[in-house]
Amino acid sequence: MLHKRKILIIFILTAFIVVSIAASKAPVLKERNLKILPKDISDAKLDSIMQTYNVALGVKCNFCHAPYDKMNFAMKDSLDYASDAEPMKEEARKMMRLTIDINKNYFYYNKDIRPEYLHVVHCKTCHQGEPFPPED
Numbered sequence: 001m002l003h004k005r006k007i008l009i010i011f012i013l014t015a016f017i018v019v020s021i022a023a024s025k026a027p028v029l030k031e032r033n034l035k036i037l038p039k040d041i042s043d044a045k046l047d048s049i050m051q052t053y054n055v056a057l058g059v060k061c062n063f064c065h066a067p068y069d070k071m072n073f074a075m076k077d078s079l080d081y082a083s084d085a086e087p088m089k090e091e092a093r094k095m096m097r098l099t100i101d102i103n104k105n106y107f108y109y110n111k112d113i114r115p116e117y118l119h120v121v122h123c124k125t126c127h128q129g130e131p132f133p134p135e136d
Contacts, residue, residue: 031081031082032081032082033081033082033083033084034046035093036093036096036097036100036116037049037096037116038114038116052122052123052124053092053123055124055129056122056123056124056127056129057123057127057129057130057131058127058129058130058131059131061079061081062079062086063088063131064086064088064089064091064092065079065080065081065083065086065089066079066080066083066085066086066089067079067080068080095123096116099121099122099123100116102120102121103120103121107120107121
């Protein structure tokens with residue numbers, strides 16, 4: 001009887017550990033709301049592109065991305081990258097469409113490279129490190 005009880009306790013503990021490990025390593029699905037860039041873009045490529053926008057416009061991510069709802073205490077200092085609540089995000093999409101169109105239709109490019117990744121004309125061409133292009 002004592003031997004069976006030990007085996008049962010070991011089985012329960014092992015099952016608990018396995019379930020705990022499986023639950024802790026569950027993939028975290030980040031919500032994405034990509035309307036211009038390819039849906040299959042890697043996180044690294046997306047981050048790289050966004051960082052070039054930050055530099056080209058001299059802004060931080062909150063220029064286009066809204067904060068999480070204030071009621072969500074755990075995320076109070078984070079941005080909701082999938083949200084369209086910040087109007088500047090749609091303006092950024094318009095600018096992305098514009099530069100993609102210019103690069104695709106007015107410059108030679110390698111057809112093996114997606115036009116979203118071309119850099120003949122880019123944000124810094126007009127913005128020159130400012131949030132809004134200088135009026136010359």
